[in-house]
Amino acid sequence: MRGRRRPADAQLIEQLLAEAARRVPPLTEDELRDLARASLAVPRTPLPARARGARSYVRWAVALSAALVVGGLGFGLGAWSTPSGSAGTTLLGVGFVPAKGWTVVQSGAAGQTSALSAVAANVPLDPDDDLQDAPYATLESLPARGVLISAKFGVRGNLSEDAEFPVQDLPLRVAAAERLSPSLEPLPVAQNIAQYRLRAAVRRYNVDVRLYFGRRSPTEAQLRIAQSQLDRLVVASEPVTLVARPTVHGGRGPLVTLLGSVASGKAGEDVTIEAKECGQTSFRGITVTHTHEGGGWSLQYRPTMNRTLRAVWKDAKSAPVSIQERAWVQIGSLQRPGKGFAFEVEISAKQQFWRRHVVIQRFDRRLGRWTDIKKVVLTDTDAQGGASFVWSSGEFRLFVPRGTLIRAVFPLSQARPCYLAGYSNQLRT
Amino acid sequence: MATAGSPAEPSSPQRLPSGFEDAELIRRAQLGSAAAFEQLVLSYGPAVHRFLVLRLRNDGDVRDTLQETFTAAWQGLPSLQSPHKFRPWLLGIAAHKAADVVRARGPVGDHELELHGREDETLFEIREAIVALPPLSRDVLLLRYVLQLSEEEVALALGVRLGTVKSRTARARAALSELLA
Numbered sequence: 001m002r003g004r005r006r007p008a009d010a011q012l013i014e015q016l017l018a019e020a021a022r023r024v025p026p027l028t029e030d031e032l033r034d035l036a037r038a039s040l041a042v043p044r045t046p047l048p049a050r051a052r053g054a055r056s057y058v059r060w061a062v063a064l065s066a067a068l069v070v071g072g073l074g075f076g077l078g079a080w081s082t083p084s085g086s087a088g089t090t091l092l093g094v095g096f097v098p099a100k101g102w103t104v105v106q107s108g109a110a111g112q113t114s115a116l117s118a119v120a121a122n123v124p125l126d127p128d129d130d131l132q133d134a135p136y137a138t139l140e141s142l143p144a145r146g147v148l149i150s151a152k153f154g155v156r157g158n159l160s161e162d163a164e165f166p167v168q169d170l171p172l173r174v175a176a177a178e179r180l181s182p183s184l185e186p187l188p189v190a191q192n193i194a195q196y197r198l199r200a201a202v203r204r205y206n207v208d209v210r211l212y213f214g215r216r217s218p219t220e221a222q223l224r225i226a227q228s229q230l231d232r233l234v235v236a237s238e239p240v241t242l243v244a245r246p247t248v249h250g251g252r253g254p255l256v257t258l259l260g261s262v263a264s265g266k267a268g269e270d271v272t273i274e275a276k277e278c279g280q281t282s283f284r285g286i287t288v289t290h291t292h293e294g295g296g297w298s299l300q301y302r303p304t305m306n307r308t309l310r311a312v313w314k315d316a317k318s319a320p321v322s323i324q325e326r327a328w329v330q331i332g333s334l335q336r337p338g339k340g341f342a343f344e345v346e347i348s349a350k351q352q353f354w355r356r357h358v359v360i361q362r363f364d365r366r367l368g369r370w371t372d373i374k375k376v377v378l379t380d381t382d383a384q385g386g387a388s389f390v391w392s393s394g395e396f397r398l399f400v401p402r403g404t405l406i407r408a409v410f411p412l413s414q415a416r417p418c419y420l421a422g423y424s425n426q427l428r429t
Numbered sequence: 430m431a432t433a434g435s436p437a438e439p440s441s442p443q444r445l446p447s448g449f450e451d452a453e454l455i456r457r458a459q460l461g462s463a464a465a466f467e468q469l470v471l472s473y474g475p476a477v478h479r480f481l482v483l484r485l486r487n488d489g490d491v492r493d494t495l496q497e498t499f500t501a502a503w504q505g506l507p508s509l510q511s512p513h514k515f516r517p518w519l520l521g522i523a524a525h526k527a528a529d530v531v532r533a534r535g536p537v538g539d540h541e542l543e544l545h546g547r548e549d550e551t552l553f554e555i556r557e558a559i560v561a562l563p564p565l566s567r568d569v570l571l572l573r574y575v576l577q578l579s580e581e582e583v584a585l586a587l588g589v590r591l592g593t594v595k596s597r598t599a600r601a602r603a604a605l606s607e608l609l610a
Contacts, residue, residue: 012606013574013602013605013606014574016555016609017483017555017570017571017574017575018574018575019555020483020555020556020559020575021479021483021575021576024478024479024482024483026475026478027474027475027478029471032470032471032474032475033467033470033471035470035474035495035496035499036463036466036467036469036470036471036474036499037467038496038499038500039466039470039496039499039500039502039503040463040466040467040503128457128460128461128462136460137460140456366493366496366497367496368496368497368500
């Protein structure tokens, strides 16, 4: 081109650049789709709660159960909960019974999560919505006549949380709801939505209800139909409740909080925590705790392998809760003469993992993900006298560029049945 | 936005209704819709690709940077406040990722000329001239004239003032004119 073309002014430069752009060989549609899918393979890092409130993206978590028969109560109710390994034994009595023309969904499982959710609306719900947050996609298109009620049910037992929920009986009243200011509690939707909040402690649950109306000021008719659906809110609880936060525990991570409450609502009641460890067939008492004012109780707990817990109060037993433990994996470098880098990987657990393997991964910056580079068999085991933990370890060499970020993964196939997969610390070679 | 009452005919295997505007796609992608994000990549990918081909010397870098750009876009979408700023926002990510690549390669690596399309002499020479420009001038020129962004959008994409965009554009045009003369 030199010597052939002399762009004298801006217009010529622009034309030249436009020509260059036209000459760039285009990507095919398949290449673009591959590009998108590879990007989607990298999980999104959760935003801080405040930002996430605007754009939560988890789909409807568990879904759609409406109107199962609850014999003792005599009407249909949203969900039967089945904690893993105990199908169909536990009734989770919280949720909405749908009024005529309403759609109801519920999510969560008894004991497995600290909060259960239910949504009722007189319009169809958007499948992009998130039950654990708020149904923003539905709210975005909520017509003026629309009413949506969302309720979260948290097990009582945490003193500071419980203080924000005044004890009430059902039915809850729309008239008692507090209007939320759009400037203080903004909704990430373009619509003019009126938002109300109602908090109440009902039986063993803290119930946090949000009412949304598709106009700035709800009409009398809307308030009436909202009340008719709120009348169908059901909170039927076991005599003693138990939840665990979190239900997956990482080796040296923070302790698990166990909490719940008893039906008497009195302080000083004895609650026994029983556990069934992986491989055992029966529950054994592990500790006794006492209720505080209001009948709630809580304690900190360190599980050491997969196990199922339950709370026992008088003759009543709570729904069992499964807690899973991640194998604790550590990787460290060794000073060994020879080529490449030398490392040791160790697993600490209540059982030995001799002859099982760990996978060594390196972080691929280009793909933004971890890729497998080596399998290492654990060839040594050791335990200190009197300790309940056993070390399983193996040594290996890597031939990777200096500065490569590596980690060890103890896969589920090797860790089960008593542990979940474990992930080590990250190490730069 | 999908037209109310219009049948939701699938425009792709991902079953997104036809007639979806970008703002709606962006909103859905922010909420986590993979199908919407894929549509955005189909719409905006070619522009980002053109920008990177002309911005970087090495074709491997182009592919890697393109991937990193969309991975970062997917990660960062929930924090994008104004969907109408999506295009400059996305190209801003691409410009910064490209700058990272050039910085990482250093003065030696940046001279590895592995231009795709050597057979196209015009493209080859324009690319050679563009990569010889100072980085900011290079970005300004490409965003302004190759991708047809307004000066305000270029300023937004690169995080610089409007005046800087104007002065850099003029300077880059003059420099490119010299290089191609």
